Amino acid sequence: MSSPENPTCFYCSEYAKVVKGYPTNFASNDEKSFTPRCFLHWKFECSKCGVMTHFNGISWCSYCKEFTCLGCVEEKIVRKKFLAYDYYYNIPCNKCGKFNPALDFAEYNGTHPFQIKDLQSEEQITVWMPNNKEEIESQEINRKISGLERILSLGIHRTVERLETLDDYTPKSTWDKLAPMYVNLIHEENEYYHQYIILPELYRLLDVQKDEKILDVACGEGNVARYLTRSGAKVTGIDISKTLDYAIEREEKENLGIKYSKLNAEKIREKFEKSSFDKVVCNMALMDIEDYKTTIQQISFVLKENGIFVFSITHPAFASPTCRRLRIPEDSQRNEDTIGIFLDYFDERPAVYTLHITDYGYDMTFLTFPRPISSYLNELTKNNLVFREMSEPKASEELVKKFPRNAYLYDDIRPGFLIVKTMKKSDF
Numbered sequence: 001m002s003s004p005e006n007p008t009c010f011y012c013s014e015y016a017k018v019v020k021g022y023p024t025n026f027a028s029n030d031e032k033s034f035t036p037r038c039f040l041h042w043k044f045e046c047s048k049c050g051v052m053t054h055f056n057g058i059s060w061c062s063y064c065k066e067f068t069c070l071g072c073v074e075e076k077i078v079r080k081k082f083l084a085y086d087y088y089y090n091i092p093c094n095k096c097g098k099f100n101p102a103l104d105f106a107e108y109n110g111t112h113p114f115q116i117k118d119l120q121s122e123e124q125i126t127v128w129m130p131n132n133k134e135e136i137e138s139q140e141i142n143r144k145i146s147g148l149e150r151i152l153s154l155g156i157h158r159t160v161e162r163l164e165t166l167d168d169y170t171p172k173s174t175w176d177k178l179a180p181m182y183v184n185l186i187h188e189e190n191e192y193y194h195q196y197i198i199l200p201e202l203y204r205l206l207d208v209q210k211d212e213k214i215l216d217v218a219c220g221e222g223n224v225a226r227y228l229t230r231s232g233a234k235v236t237g238i239d240i241s242k243t244l245d246y247a248i249e250r251e252e253k254e255n256l257g258i259k260y261s262k263l264n265a266e267k268i269r270e271k272f273e274k275s276s277f278d279k280v281v282c283n284m285a286l287m288d289i290e291d292y293k294t295t296i297q298q299i300s301f302v303l304k305e306n307g308i309f310v311f312s313i314t315h316p317a318f319a320s321p322t323c324r325r326l327r328i329p330e331d332s333q334r335n336e337d338t339i340g341i342f343l344d345y346f347d348e349r350p351a352v353y354t355l356h357i358t359d360y361g362y363d364m365t366f367l368t369f370p371r372p373i374s375s376y377l378n379e380l381t382k383n384n385l386v387f388r389e390m391s392e393p394k395a396s397e398e399l400v401k402k403f404p405r406n407a408y409l410y411d412d413i414r415p416g417f418l419i420v421k422t423m424k425k426s427d428f
């Protein structure tokens, strides 16, 4: 029923994907939006408060001939698969209190006021009748109908895959593969995020003093270890991946006195004694470590009393995989065309995502173990590591001037990283 002037109703089109022969009415409301809507799928006026309410938030009582909106009464949620959804609202009538489903489920059930002829449509629309539920082709939930999927479908975005098992990816295998590219990307002088956003704050919180013994957990190719050594500390670096080979190679050339060991961050106790370090640092690695609880426990073990532990991670709330960035249009070079989209913050399943590094022309696949901020902080407390300071680094005015496309309307409006400083208090 769509005409050149009128687009097809968004809801009619979505329902037509799951119901054989569902009539697609033209949209006479919201025509210029992403979700133009027909009269049937528009708004209805609540008999109590008079507010025009979306059809999925208002119910019809055929006894009282009353519409009741969600805002006037206390609705209930009913979990049931129908059309493109897996639940609906049950909304009590404001007069008699009888629960009636919101109009999206009512239509599926054949009790919509247009279907039972309680009301006459003001516009020419074809109303579907569920005479035969076999017409419903699929009960699959059509995720495209959700706001998130609708928005993600508008532009290019980073694909994030959640894993149920670690059969195909492990932190070691992922980092072994990443090693040559990562070393190329990260070496001290030219990686924007490390040089300008993360490391200045990490070093400020670490406040390194001459001759301090520092353990660099998951030290990678060693850029933090080298900086701390040049600042006068005695540094030991551990890592399990091939990135460590680059650190060792470089140490052989530069002879700074850094000790490196191929050691899993979850097995620190196997190699180091209790209270053997003044400070421990873990730069951009704890979110990539599967068993962060054991790692934190062992870090606490090797720290001296009043020793300092500082770690940096990708921000659990504002960075991937919890928050995805999307550009519309995808090739726009202005940062105001970028939006952040939130996914499930509490989903702790491992995630794999691929970054395309434009400057080098290669793809880097990362494995990460997302967890809420509270999980980290509570684990520290459990292990006698007392919270001292937190930093969510923000791009400065100077950085915005120097790197406008990186920093402006991006690193100056939301933190991409979280840095935490703790102090070890005595065990007992």
Ligand SMILES: [Zn+2]
Pocket (backbone or CB within 6 Å): 009, 010, 011, 012, 013, 025, 037, 038, 039, 040, 041
């Ligand atoms: Zn419609």
Ligand SMILES: [Zn+2]
Pocket (backbone or CB within 6 Å): 046, 047, 048, 049, 050, 051, 068, 069, 070, 071, 072
């Ligand atoms: Zn109302």
Ligand SMILES: [Zn+2]
Pocket (backbone or CB within 6 Å): 061, 062, 063, 064, 065, 066, 093, 094, 095, 096, 097, 098
């Ligand atoms: Zn009623």
